[in-house]
Amino acid sequence: MATAAAAAATLLHAARRYRQQHGVPDLHFRMSVTIGCDAIASVAITWQLFPILLVPACV
Structure with missing residues (x-):
């Protein structure tokens, strides 16, 4: 949520x-x-979300 x-x-x-x-x-x-700086920042912010998506959800 904070990433979005x-x-x-x-x-x-x-x-x-x-x-x-x-x-x-x-x-x-x-x-x-x-x-350009805002675009690079957006990529960096969304890149931080990538490891979270790799971890399976604990059910």
Whole structure:
């Protein structure tokens, strides 16, 4: 649950920054770096979930 919330927060951050900086030509590089960093962070956050999925559920 916390992993999904953290991934959603990074995606929300990327979407918010894209909307704020999309129309400004001077901020295009900064927008690209921000969205790239958010994408890398999303991959890292979801990668932390992978070992949990490998462990069988205790029933």
